[in-house]
Amino acid sequence: MSILLLGANGQVGSALRKSLRPMGTLIECTRDQADLEDATALRSFLTDIKPRVIVNAAAYTAVDRAEDEPDRAKRINSDAVEVLAQYAARTDALLVHYSTDYVFDGEGDxxxxxxxxxxxxxxxxxxxLDGERAIQSSGCEHYIFRTSWVYSDTGNNFVKSIRRxxxxxxxxxxxxxxxxxxxxxxxIASVTADVLSQHTQGTRQRTGLYHLTASGETSWYGFAQHFLEADRTSGARIARVLPIPSESYPTKATRPKNSRLDTQKLRDAFGVVLPDWRVDVDSLLATMRLQETL
Ligand SMILES: NC(=O)c1ccc[n+]([C@@H]2O[C@H](COP(=O)([O-])OP(=O)(O)OC[C@H]3O[C@@H](n4cnc5c(N)ncnc54)[C@H](OP(=O)(O)O)[C@@H]3O)[C@@H](O)[C@H]2O)c1
Known part of the structure; x- marks a missing residue:
């Protein structure tokens, strides 16, 4: 099975490199090989490669900058996704794509x-959201995984910035x-591989839209407190952290206050286990500390 992975250098893309490699011939693409802003080049790239599965981890993810670059964000998050979906629909390929809690206004409780x-x-x-809709209206076979508050040991993210x-x-x-x-x-990468494996083996092929997050919930303050507390107990000199309301930290883009996603549908359909959010945070911290001592 030939799998095309787009956005292979991103947080999710880097993790997917590891989880998807055992599943077939994995073509790992960064912006250099396939620029999602160039729809014409993207179409001919797909025609040349002829993937049977496309996993799209590429996206314009600079949430505040997008307010100033709406056209660019649209080209990458909507228009390019439509190109992928149309290719998948035309060739009976499977499209796996990621979306976000930010499609909601966060007003619910x-x-x-x-x-x-x-x-x-x-x-x-x-x-x-436009990217999601382009996939759904193309009629292609697809999985869309909406996730939230992504962190990893690569790239810039909340854990790394706050620890610094x-x-x-x-x-x-x-x-x-x-x-x-x-x-x-x-x-996200291990659940993707699990779903893809069940799909290709024909055991469970429930394509569609799914919410995919760790279990449990917290605030950004609670998240930071959790990993900084662990740093404190290891003896590091760490800042005091104070909670503030969103209104005291204005940002260009409005963020939902309620970002919680119900993951029951994913758990029922594929039997996946979604551990509490602290489990992977603790394991990342252990890895980071090990790297810091080397
Ligand atoms: N980060 C979060 O908190 C979060 C939350 C909810 C949902 N998501 C979704 O999860 C998915 C993965 O996010 P992530 O956190 O892994 O994002 P990320 O670390 O920012 O990675 C995004 C990747 O997309 C690539 N990319 C950007 N523009 C491109 C273009 N024009 N052509 C080709 N590649 C391009 C980037 O390439 P370069 O390395 O060259 O810049 C980068 O490797 C995305 O769909 C995102 O919307 C993320």
Whole structure:
């Protein structure tokens, strides 16, 4: 089976390199081989490669910058995804794609199910929703996994930034009224491989839209407190952390306060286990500390 992985250098893409390699011939592509902003080049690239499965981990993910670059975000998150979906529909290929909790407005007070109406409040959220809709209306066979608060040991993310800032400052303030589930790139990659394996073996082929996050919930403040506490107990000099409301930390893009996603559909359909969010955070911290001592 030939699998084309797009966005292979991103957080999720890097984790997918490892989880998908045993599954077939994996063609690992970065922006250099396939630029999602160039629809014409992307079409001919697909025609040359002829993948049977496309896993798209590439995206325009700079949530605040997208407010100033809506056309660019649209080209990558919506238009390119439409090209992938049309190719998949035409050739009976399978498309695996990732989306976000930011398709919701966050006004609800319970975890969002796949059947809840999206209402994105940011350019990023709108372009990601348009990408989802392009896939759904193409008629191609697909899995769309909406996830949230992704972190990993590669690239820039909340864990790395806050750990660095906590050694540079006496005090940090972090938002405590946005609630979600920090989800490791590794969890997303291993669930993707599991679903893909069940799909290709024909055991379970329930294509469609799924919510994929770690279990449990916390705020950005709670998330930071958790990993900084572990750093503190290991003796590092770490800033005091104070909770603040979103209004005290204005950002260009509006973020949902309720980012919780209901993952029951995914667990029922594929029997996957989604551990508590702290499990992978602790394992990442252990890896980072080991690397820091080398
Ligand atoms: N990060 C989060 O908190 C989060 C939350 C919810 C959902 N998601 C979704 O999860 C998926 C993976 O996110 P991630 O955190 O792994 O993102 P990421 O680390 O920012 O990686 C995105 C990748 O997309 C590539 N890319 C960007 N523009 C491109 C272009 N024009 N052509 C080709 N490649 C391009 C980037 O390439 P370069 O390395 O060259 O820049 C990067 O490797 C995305 O669909 C995202 O929307 C992420």
């Amino acid at each position: 319970k975890p969002y199910a796949e059947t809840d109406d999206p209402n994105p409040q940011s350019v990023y959220g709108k372009t990601k 800032l906590a050694t540079e400052h006496e005090e940090l303030t972090i938002v405590d009224d946005q609630i979600g589930a920090p989800t490791s790139a590794n969890l």
